[in-house]
Amino acid sequence: MTLGIALAILGAAIAVIACGIGSVKGVGMAGEAAAGVVAEQPEKFGKLLLLQALPGTQGIYGFLGAFWVIMKIQLLSSPIDISTVTGWQILFACLPIAITGLISGIHQGRVVTSGISTVAKRGEESGKMIILAAMVETYAVLGLLASILLINGIPVE
Amino acid sequence: MAIISMQKVNIIGFKEDERKILKFLQEKGLMEIIEKEEALSSNELGGKSEEEIDTYIARTSFALEFLDGLEKEKQNFIDAFLGAKIKVSKKKFNKVLRNFKYDKVLNTCERIDDEIARLKEETKNQEKEKELLFSWEDFPYRFSEVGATDKVALIFGTIPQSEKDKLVTKINSKLPCTHVQVIKRDKSEAFLMIVFLKKEENNVNNFLREFNFNERKLSYDFDATAKERIEEIDKEIASLQKRINSQKQKAIELLRYRLDLKCFYDSLLLKRNAEDTKRKFTSTEKVLLISGWIAKDNFRFLKENLAKISQNTALIEVKPRRGEEAPVAIHNKGIITPFEAVTKIYGMPKSTELDPTPFLSFFFILFFGVCLSDAGYGILLMILSRIALRKLDLGLEGKKLIKLLFYGGISTLIVGALFGSWFGASPDIFPESFGAIKTFLLKIKLIDPVKNPVNVLILSLALGILQIIFGIGVSMYGKILKKDYKNALLTDALWIIFIVLLVFFALTNVGVLPSTLQVTSKLLVIISTVGLVLTQGRHQKNIFLKIGSGVLSLYKVIGYLSDTLSYSRLLALGLSTAIIGIVVNMVAQLCRDMIPYVGVVVMALILIGGHLFNLAISSLGSFIHSGRLQFVEFFTKFLEGGGNTFKPFRRETKYIEIGD
Missing domain, CATH: 3.30.70 (Alpha-Beta Plaits)
Incomplete structure (x- = not known):
């Protein structure tokens, strides 16, 4: 094993951890709000669950970024001995999804939380609230895309 | 349409x-009633009947909640998820209302609830008394027998455990005629009875003060020992409990009125709605x-x-x-109908605008397919939505949504086959025994997004440009319908030409089209740019403003460019589905290889659970993001929106769906 591989693993780890934190915060605050609404209107559980799930995608994106790294250096079969420089490259390429995932997860959680209070009053508007939350997610999607394309472009071996 | x-x-x-x-209008639900601004009727309906309705609504709602507390109604998860209503025919509904003695049932409910509350309160009091008596439990005398005589007095109280022995020693040595009896002791305190001669009262009191004695007044005088009394209370509590249970039993008999109560509740809602409308x-x-x-x-x-x-x-x-x-309502025929669900999420168009539903339908479903992009999931989605349509009792809007998912399944199957993704696996790794099928699947596999993400990115952006041009085209169509030919031609048509030429120019530059066309395309772009500059400021009066506005209008290109880039999400979401699928397969395989004997079972569980999870989370994402592309990137080209939804005066109920 080389330092390069260690750096690549660090990049993958950061992506998973940062995005995971973003999602945990987002889903967590949405869940708290939703739990309050369920106390009064249990029939809205389905809609609320859908809303709560939205900030959860960042965590998945972080995982996807990490998996892309794993595939790139074939960590699961016979790891490619990448150089230290390549390792740094992969680490940097992980940053877009790591940072956008962390921050957008939290902010999407906030939008969803406000959305939940709207749904509590007007259940029929949940579709609009979902779209509003998706506006935030765009940037995590772009972050993931950038990370994937960057990693894809890094020459290994 | x-x-x-x-x-x-x-x-x-x-x-x-x-x-x-x-009644007729409410039943048919065809008319939205608006308030006349010069409404005469101030309050002649008489507030009383309305108040009465409200009171009955509150009481019925209480009774239903009360019954729910006794026995949760059994409802399967999906029905609860959808908030399904009970179907009752109109005939039965009316019959129930005619025969239902609501006052009797409501009164009984309330009486039982009051009685139970009272009995519970009583139990609580008894328990409190019992708790207080516990410290007297070992006191062997009847309380009526205990008391001072002419010469002798008693005092009760607690003392810290550490002081007790000292007190006893001191009293024994100094006051031999005084008797100290321990009634109860625990870790920290001892509960004592002290019997003394009245003439020595002062001395006793001094001793007691010295050792932190805390007096407790004897407040009982009944003719029983504490133990006997506690037993008595236990009996009483048991009998109270029995009475509570018998009340509950009575309430359970009321459960059969649950449907009647619901019908009654909904009839009240209808009545109130009618009164409000009146x-x-x-x-x-x-x-x-x-x-x-x-x-x-x-x-x-x-x-x-x-x-x-x-x-x-x-x-x-x-x-x-x-x-x-x-007010605005939309109606589309046949295959387009389900797409109204998408339009409704955004809200209604203005009454003067076009209904976007038919225009978004094709792109929405295509984008959904590109985002989900796994043929296996497409098939699964088709099957699941078919089952849901058949088995679930969905409302009109719910049905539209499920049908939309069915179409999404078809689109996903096609896109997935072209991308060569079958439950996360490519046809290359299918066993040879698949024979012709494998060859066929390999043949229709055009592009692999996981290996060639850049090509799919270009495809996504191209689809984006296509939809944007189509959007401007719809705007042009709308203007033509309104006979606004001038703006249709000078704004929309010109922009379409400009964008097409720009793409043409870009293609010659990157070498997709022969570079001999480069000069021509450059010239064409310049000409159309000039055209835009000259025409887009035509609403201004001053010649300089005309040109200035024209130049500024070119800024729209930036908007179109960022709109186009937004379509890159198609690739990202497609990849995300594909990779999760691959991960599921990989983990399943690892488990099969690593776990002895039951590895295959674990693998099967992981495959089923994992792919269902991926299907759920990815379909949600695909739906949302495909929708967003319609609302934010597509609608903005031709639609302002913000029309008032047509809300006819109709039956709006909570529990019951009244059939014909």
Whole structure:
């Protein structure tokens, strides 16, 4: 094993951890709000669950970024001995999804939380609230895309 | 396929027919009733009946909650998820209401609830007394027998455990005629009874003070020991519990009225809704005027049926006031209908605009497919939505949504086959025994997004440009329909030409099209740019402003560019589905290889669970993001939106769906 591989693993780890934190915060605050609404209107559980799930995608994106790294250096079969420089490259390429995932997860959680209070009053508007939350997610999607394309472009071996 | 054209109407009739007309309108649900600004009826309905309705609603709701507390109603998860209503025919509904002795049931419910509350309170009091008696538990005398005599007095109280022995020693040595008896002791305190001669009272008191004695007054005088009394209380609590249970038993008998209560509740809701609507009417002593909107197509039906109610009722077309906007409803035929669900998420278009539903349908479903992009999931989605349509009792809107998912499944199957993804696996790794099928699947596999993400990115952006141009085209179509030919040509057509030329120019530059065309394309772009600069400021009066506005309008290119880039999400979401699928397969395989004996079972569980999870989370994402592309990138080209949704006065119930 080389330092390069260690750096690549660090990049993958950061992506998973940062995005995971973003999602945990987002889903967590949405869940708290939703739990309050369920106390009064249990029939809205389905809609609320859908809303709560939205900030959860960042965590998945972080995982996807990490998996892309794993595939790139074939960590699961016979790891490619990448150089230290390549390792740094992969680490940097992980940053877009790591940072956008962390921050957008939290902010999407906030939008969803406000959305939940709207749904509590007007259940029929949940579709609009979902779209509003998706506006935030765009940037995590772009972050993931950038990370994937960057990693894809890094020459290994 | 479009926005339904609306007609403002007045219904004029006699006041005596008001109830019948109201009932008819509520039942048919075809008319949105609006408030006349010069409404006369201040409050002549009499507030009382309305108050009564509200009280009954509150009482019925309470009774239902009370019964729910006794026994949760069994409802399967999906019904609960959808908030399904109970279907009751109109005949049965009316029969239930006729025969239901609501006052009796409501009173019984309330009485039982009161009684249970009272019994519980009583139990609590008994328990409190019992708790207090516990410290006297070992006191062997009846309380009525305990008391001071002429010469002797008693005192009760607690003392810290550490001081007790010292006190006893001191009293024994100094005051031999005093008796100390321990009634109860625990870790920190001892509960004592001290018997002393009255003449020594002062001495005793001094000793006690010295050792932190805390006096407790004897407040019982009944003719029993504490133990006997506790037993008695236990018996009483048990009997109270029995009475509570018997009350509950009585309440359980009421459970059979649950449906009746629900019908009653909903009938009250309908009544209140009707009363609220009545307030919008204009009426004099004898005559009634109802103003509102209906779909033009329903005019004849309403007119004929209103005449049936009473000869004295008329339906009249009226001209809307200047600037008054008609409410909007959309109606699409056949395969397009389910897409109304997407439009409804955004909200209604203005009454003067086009219904975007048919235009978004193709792109929405295509983008959904590209985002989900796994043929296996497509098949699964088709099967699941079919089952849901068949088995679940969905409302009209719910059905639209599920049908949309079915179409999404078809689209996903096609895109997935082209991308060569079958439950996360590529046809290359299918076993040879698949033979011809494998060859066929490999043949239709055009591109692999996981290996060639850049090509799919280009495809996504190209689809984006296509939809943007289509959007401007729809805007042009709308203007042509309104006979606004000048703007259709000079704004929309020109922009379409400009974008097409720009793409053409870009393609010659990157070498997709022969580079010999480079000069021509450059020239064409310059010409069209000049064209835009010259025309886009035409609404300005001053020549400089005209040119300035024209140049500024070129800024729109940036907007179109960022819109196009937004379509890159198609690739990202497609990849995310594909990779999760691959991960699921990989983990499953690892488990099969690593776990002895039951590895295959674990693998199967992981495969089923993992792919279902991926299907759920990815379909959600695909739906949302495909929708977003319609709302943010597509609609903005031709739609302003913000129309008022047509809300006809109709039956709105909570528990019961009243059938015919």
